[in-house]
Amino acid sequence: MAAHESRLHIPPSPARPGEPPDFSYLKTSPAGSVPRPEITAPLVTIEPLASEMVRVLDDAGTAIGPWNPHLDPEDLQVGLRHMVLTRRFDDRMLRIQRQGRITFYLKSSGEEAVSVAGAMALRPDDMLFPSYRNQGLYIARGRSLVDLMCQCLSNTRDMCKGRQMPVLYHWGSGNIFSISGNLATQFPQAVGWAMAAALKGEDRLASSWIGEGATAEADFHHALTFAAVYQAPVILNVVNNQWAISTSQKIAGGELSTFAARGPGYGIPGIRVDGNDFLAVYAVMQWAAERARRGNGPTLIEHVTYRASAHSTSDDPSRYRPQEEGRAWPLGDPIARLERHLEVLGAWSADRQDRLEKELDAHIVECWREAATYGTPSEGPSLDPMTLFEDVFKEMPKSLARQRDELKALLGG
Amino acid sequence: MPQMNLVQAVNSALDVMLGRDPSVVVMGEDVGYFGGVFRCTEGLQRKYGEHRVIDTPIAEGGIVAAAIGMGVNGLRPVAEIQFADYVYPAFDQIVSELARLRYRTAGEFSAAVTVRMPCGGGIRGGQTHSQSPEGIFTHVCGIKVVMPSNPYDAKGLLVSSIEDDDPVIFFEPKRIYNGPFDGDWHKPAVPWSTHSKGDVPAGHYTVPLCRAEIVRTGADVTILAYGTMVHVAEAAVRLAGVDAEIIDLRTLVPLDTDTMCSSVCKTGRCVIVHEATRFSGFGAELSATVQEECFWHLLAPIQRVTGWDTPYPHAFEWEYFPGPARIAAAIKTVMEAS
Ligand SMILES: Cc1ncc(C[n+]2csc(CCOP(=O)(O)OP(=O)(O)O)c2C)c(N)n1
Numbered sequence: 001m002a003a004h005e006s007r008l009h010i011p012p013s014p015a016r017p018g019e020p021p022d023f024s025y026l027k028t029s030p031a032g033s034v035p036r037p038e039i040t041a042p043l044v045t046i047e048p049l050a051s052e053m054v055r056v057l058d059d060a061g062t063a064i065g066p067w068n069p070h071l072d073p074e075d076l077q078v079g080l081r082h083m084v085l086t087r088r089f090d091d092r093m094l095r096i097q098r099q100g101r102i103t104f105y106l107k108s109s110g111e112e113a114v115s116v117a118g119a120m121a122l123r124p125d126d127m128l129f130p131s132y133r134n135q136g137l138y139i140a141r142g143r144s145l146v147d148l149m150c151q152c153l154s155n156t157r158d159m160c161k162g163r164q165m166p167v168l169y170h171w172g173s174g175n176i177f178s179i180s181g182n183l184a185t186q187f188p189q190a191v192g193w194a195m196a197a198a199l200k201g202e203d204r205l206a207s208s209w210i211g212e213g214a215t216a217e218a219d220f221h222h223a224l225t226f227a228a229v230y231q232a233p234v235i236l237n238v239v240n241n242q243w244a245i246s247t248s249q250k251i252a253g254g255e256l257s258t259f260a261a262r263g264p265g266y267g268i269p270g271i272r273v274d275g276n277d278f279l280a281v282y283a284v285m286q287w288a289a290e291r292a293r294r295g296n297g298p299t300l301i302e303h304v305t306y307r308a309s310a311h312s313t314s315d316d317p318s319r320y321r322p323q324e325e326g327r328a329w330p331l332g333d334p335i336a337r338l339e340r341h342l343e344v345l346g347a348w349s350a351d352r353q354d355r356l357e358k359e360l361d362a363h364i365v366e367c368w369r370e371a372a373t374y375g376t377p378s379e380g381p382s383l384d385p386m387t388l389f390e391d392v393f394k395e396m397p398k399s400l401a402r403q404r405d406e407l408k409a410l411l412g413g
Numbered sequence: 414m415p416q417m418n419l420v421q422a423v424n425s426a427l428d429v430m431l432g433r434d435p436s437v438v439v440m441g442e443d444v445g446y447f448g449g450v451f452r453c454t455e456g457l458q459r460k461y462g463e464h465r466v467i468d469t470p471i472a473e474g475g476i477v478a479a480a481i482g483m484g485v486n487g488l489r490p491v492a493e494i495q496f497a498d499y500v501y502p503a504f505d506q507i508v509s510e511l512a513r514l515r516y517r518t519a520g521e522f523s524a525a526v527t528v529r530m531p532c533g534g535g536i537r538g539g540q541t542h543s544q545s546p547e548g549i550f551t552h553v554c555g556i557k558v559v560m561p562s563n564p565y566d567a568k569g570l571l572v573s574s575i576e577d578d579d580p581v582i583f584f585e586p587k588r589i590y591n592g593p594f595d596g597d598w599h600k601p602a603v604p605w606s607t608h609s610k611g612d613v614p615a616g617h618y619t620v621p622l623c624r625a626e627i628v629r630t631g632a633d634v635t636i637l638a639y640g641t642m643v644h645v646a647e648a649a650v651r652l653a654g655v656d657a658e659i660i661d662l663r664t665l666v667p668l669d670t671d672t673m674c675s676s677v678c679k680t681g682r683c684v685i686v687h688e689a690t691r692f693s694g695f696g697a698e699l700s701a702t703v704q705e706e707c708f709w710h711l712l713a714p715i716q717r718v719t720g721w722d723t724p725y726p727h728a729f730e731w732e733y734f735p736g737p738a739r740i741a742a743a744i745k746t747v748m749e750a751s
Contacts, residue, residue, distance in 0.1 A: 006464040013463075016446065103537040103727070154728035162728025165539035181541025182499060183471060216470030217502060246447030247468050320447050385732045392723050399692070403721045407732060410739065 011255045014248035017318060021328035025250075026304070027051070028274070028330065031058040032065025036283075039291040043264060050260040050270035053304060056279035061340035069283040073347035076338065079120055079140075079278055080348075083112040083335050085360050086136040089145060090309075092364050093152060097166075097313050101376055102152045104166045108133045110308030110326070113278045113334035114209070114239055116140045121285035122207060127197075129177045129190035129208035132167050133239065133307075141174050145367040155375030155383065161390070162383050184210055184217035187236065191226045194234035194292075205292040207235040207285075212259050212302075213244020213252045224266040224300065231297035235288045236268075238300065239275065241307035246320035263300035275303030276334040279341070304331065385411065417613040418605040419590045422564035423453045423529070426571035427491060429617050431461045434489060437575060440467040441476060441493030441529075450495055451531055451590060477503040477528060481511055484524025491575055497532035497584065498544045511580045512555035527574045527581045532560070533641055533688050534720075534734060535588035535598070539727035545640075545689035545720070550582045551665050551698065557622055558666040560584040562643040563593065563610035566663055569620030577622060586640035596645035596736040625669035627676065631658035634682035634747055637673055637699050639663060642686045642735070649740030655748060665695060673699070674706040681712035682747040686740055691719035713750035716743040 015022040029052045037046050056063050063070075071079075090107040097105040108115065115136025119128070130137050138148060150157035152166035159170060170178035177193075180186060190208035197204045210220065215238055227234050238259040242249050253259075263270025269291075273284045281303060288299035306329040310317045342348030375381045389396060389404040396404070417425060430437045439454055439461075445468035448455030458466035469476050473494055480490035494500045500507075507528070515523040534543035551558050557579055561567035567585065574581035588594045592603045593610075605611030628643060633655050638646045639662040650657040658676050662669065677683045683703050685696040696717040703715055718735045726733055 008464050010463045010467070013446065158728075160727075163540065163724065163726050165537075165541070165727050168539070181539065182501070213471045216472040216475065218472065218474050219502075244442075244471055245450065246443045247445075251468050252470055314450070383728055385729045388721065388726055388729050388732060389723055400722055403691075407721070410742070411732070 011248075011250035014250065015322050015325065016320065017322055019322060021322050021325040023328060023330050026330060027053070029053040029055060031055040034065070034067065036066035036287070039287060039294060039296055043267060043269060046269040046271070047264050050264060050272055051258055053272050053274055054280050054284055055274040055277050056283060057277045057337055057341055061337065061344040063279050063341060067280060067283040069279055069286060071279065071282065073342060073345050075120070076278070076342055077347065079116055080335065080338050080342065081356060082116040082136060082140045083278070083338065084356055086112045086116065086139045087335060088357065088360050089139070089148075089364055090135065092368070093149070094313065096368070102166050104313055105152065106132055106167050106312040107309040108135050110333060111239060111241055111275065111305045112136050113281050113338070114237070114275050114303045114305060117278045117281035118207065118237065118285050121282045122205070122289055125175055125204050126289070127175045127177065127190070127193050127204065127206045129186040129193070129206060130179055131186065131209050131211055131214070131239070132179050132181070133211070134209050135167065137176060138169060138171065138174070141176065143171055143174055145364060146371045149368060149371035150374055153371060153374070153376055155371070156381045157371070157374040158383070161387050183214035184219035186210070187223035188219050188226060190236070191223050191232050191234050194232035195226070195230050198230070198233055203293065205233040205235065205289060207237065209237045209239055211244060212238055212240040212249050212254060213247065215259060215262070216252050224262065224268060227298035228266040228268050231295070233292035234298045235285065235292060236298060236300045238302045239305060240302050241305050243307050243311070243321065245311045245315060258302055260300060260302035268298050268300050270300040270302065272302045272304060274331055275305030276331040276337060278334055278338045306331065414612040415615050416606045416611050417564045417568070418592070418611065419561070419564045419567050419585065420451055420453050422568040422613050423571060423585060424455060424457070425613065425615065426568040426575070427454060427457055428460070430491070430572060430575045431457060431465060433617060436487060437489045437491065438465050438467060438483065439491045439493070440469050440480065442469060442471050442495045444468060444493050449493065451587065453529075453585075454493070473499055473501070473503040474506055477506040477511065477526070480526045480528070481506060481514070481524045484526045485522055489525050489575060491527045491529060494528060494530040496542050497530040497546050498541045500530055500546065507550070507556065507582070508553050512553045515579070516555060523578060524580060525578050527571070527583055529571070529583045529585060531587035531590075532584045533586040533588050534725055534730060535594060535641070537727065537730060540724045543725040545687065547584055547665060548689055548693065548695040551695050555580070556666070557581040557664065558584070559622060559664050560586065560640040561663060562586070562589065562640055562661050563608065564605055564613050565610040566620050568613050569618055570622065570663060572617065573619045573622045576619070581622070584640065588641045589644065593644045594641060595648035596734065597648060598731055620663070622664045623667045623669055625663055625672040626661045627658060627672065628661045629657065629659040631656040631680065633657060633680055634684060634744055635660060635673070635676040635680045636740070636744075637662060637683065637685045639665065639687070642688060645735070645737055646686055646740055649737040649744060652737050653741040653744040655744050657744065668702070670702055670706065674703060677703050677707040678710040681710050682751070683707070683711070683715045684718065684740065684743045684747060685715065686718045686735060688720050688735060690722045691717060692722050694719055713747040716747055718743045
């Protein structure tokens with residue numbers, strides 16, 4: 001049973017450390033080349049979009065083709081601001097983790113357009129079911145950085161009361177669901193939320209995001225089946241950032257087909273989009289939202305992007321991919337590309353970019369200073385350990401109250 | 414003799430078995446090229462090839478289901494679940510299929526699958542990287558459940574698990590991967606090289622699946638523990654200053670009731686410790702067994718020291734963790750009761 005006799009197909013290995021980066025597998029379409037179907041178009045006319053790639057920005061930074069959402073420069077500037085804030089916030093929190101002041105962190109660098117353009121294309125009362133790499137949704141919806149930082153600190157202002165690892169936020173009034181550490185669970189839950197919205201006759205939709213790696217979980221199949229059967233008003237987003245920790249998107253089933261192409265098999269339109277093209281992401285999200293609102297059912301969107309940083313603070317990507325791979329990524333950087341486009345429109349400059357970064361950095365520092373006053377591991381106030389026993393049930397059962405009292409006695413209170 | 418930490422011991426067991434038995438395959442998320450997020454499979458794909466050390470899609474249900482199919486077709490798969498907290502998508506495949514295959518086919522079909530998974534807390538991993546779900550699996554008839562407390566046992570028990578023709582759930586307490594953590598998190602970490610059970614033979618050997626080990630002999634009280642809690646119990650005994658007998662169960666199913674009950678009959682007192690939550694935890698089974706077998710010898714009610722009945726928190730990990738102080742208090746309680 002030696003390996004050379006085996007007929008088992010193992011997907012080809014991606015470029016590994018020491019090898020030149022290789023993105024020859026990545027199929028793209030020229031900007032502006034993919035048609036934009038009517039939202040009522042039959043599935044067969046939409047099907048080619050699952051293997052093409054919707055792109056609006058060309059290499060020169062001009063917006064072209066039928067998917068151009070024709071956003072005002074002011075809106076684009078807002079989008080740029082959210083993306084830059086997301087990136088600088090991530091960078092700052094990573095440094096804070098390295099200093100040992102939070103236990104863990106996970107960046108979304110390189111993928112900011114997916115979340116920011118997505119949130120901007122939806123309405124504030126649409127319900128979002130994110131994965132752990134969608135911090136841009138929080139930023140675009142205006143959650144204060146202080147609140148996010150307090151969650152990462154598990155301090156006295158932590159929305160989770162110390163119950164969750166850093167970045168696993170939630171925001172009830174902002175219509176963003178709790179992030180789970182267990183992959184893929186949010187995907188079918190978003191479908192259920194959307195089914196309830198339809199059942200209640202509400203004009204709201206749900207949108208969920210999942211990594212391409214996590215699409216292998218059965219929950220992905222549950223989501224697509226339920227969404228299709230009930231024609232739920234939901235947008236199902238696969239964020240294909242090429243990597244799931246150390247395994248390439250081929251191990252998730254991306255070798256012979258796209259992730260968008262999963263949709264048509266279930267009767268759901270699947271659209272593949274350049275995830276680093278702010279305008280294209282916005283346009284496709286808008287198209288899917290309109291379909292959902294008009295009662296035309298779910299859409300599956302594959303956002304093709306690149307995880308520019310480590311998976312999290314727990315791993316070192318130089319062990320499994322070439323260090324220079326990020327630079328070879330054919331779809332560039334979402335922030336640089338939007339900047340370029342704004343420059344082409346005459347609505348941006350290097351100077352303004354510089355001022356924006358400085359302003360946002362100062363804001364982040366200010367927020368951290370405030371967050372720290374609500375407690376850090378080494379100083380300031382801390383949560384009451386007795387909160388440990390709250391919220392297991394709505395009312396604390398007697399048996400649990402006894403355990404709480406036991407701990408209280410042990411801690412000398 | 415080579416010194417190994419628990420990660421290296423697991424790696425060595427897999428290496429030995431891949432080398433000896435061509436039907437052994439290792440599979441799981443990130444286990445191949447990367448060598449696993451805890452590095453338990455480091456170097457194995459390079460040595461045995463991509464066809465025997467297989468990177469899988471992220472789908473625990475798929476991993477266990479495929480392992481069952483491979484097992485039915487004569488392979489001996491060793492599947493890794495990246496964290497025990499992520500085993501639940503595989504629950505149906507384990508409970509309804511893996512555990513019952515032999516029974517429902519009157520022995521015509523079976524799958525010799527070993528499912529490894531890191532478990533336990535103490536690494537600031539919050540509720541999705543800290544759980545101890547062993548009690549959920551000990552309640553299922555037809556699977557063996559193992560949890561080592563040191564590198565020597567880890568290797569010997571894992572070899573036995575892979576060689577066993579029945580399915581085995583093999584829990585690896587991740588807090589002791591690198592050293593025998595005794596619950597005192599203020600102290601600097603101690604490496605396995607300072608512990609006699611860090612001496613691990615390089616080749617093939619087994620530790621049987623059904624035998625507990627007395628890690629400290631004593632006359633006054635029996636402490637039943639497994640995994641990380643064996644070391645925490647040792648610290649608690651030093652703290653309490655009592656002549657305690659500590660039993661490392663090693664295999665939870667099948668359980669070595671002889672070793673544990675003859676000890677309790679001797680000491681007349683029993684303290685049970687585990688990291689997992691208390692209600693319907695494995696401690697309840699141990700307590701019932703001790704009561705049934707040793708009732709007339711007991712001098713005091715049996716005590717359980719466990720995680721609180723809440724999800725595993727991120728803050729207050731050490732208030733949650735059943736550390737030496739809580740165990741010492743329970744020892745005191747049983748000593749004073751008689
Ligand atoms: C059910 C479950 N299995 C395994 C894990 C461990 N895990 C965390 S992130 C991750 C990789 C996910 O990759 P992908 O879905 O592509 O998302 P990305 O991290 O690239 O954004 C794995 C295997 C988990 N959190 N939950």
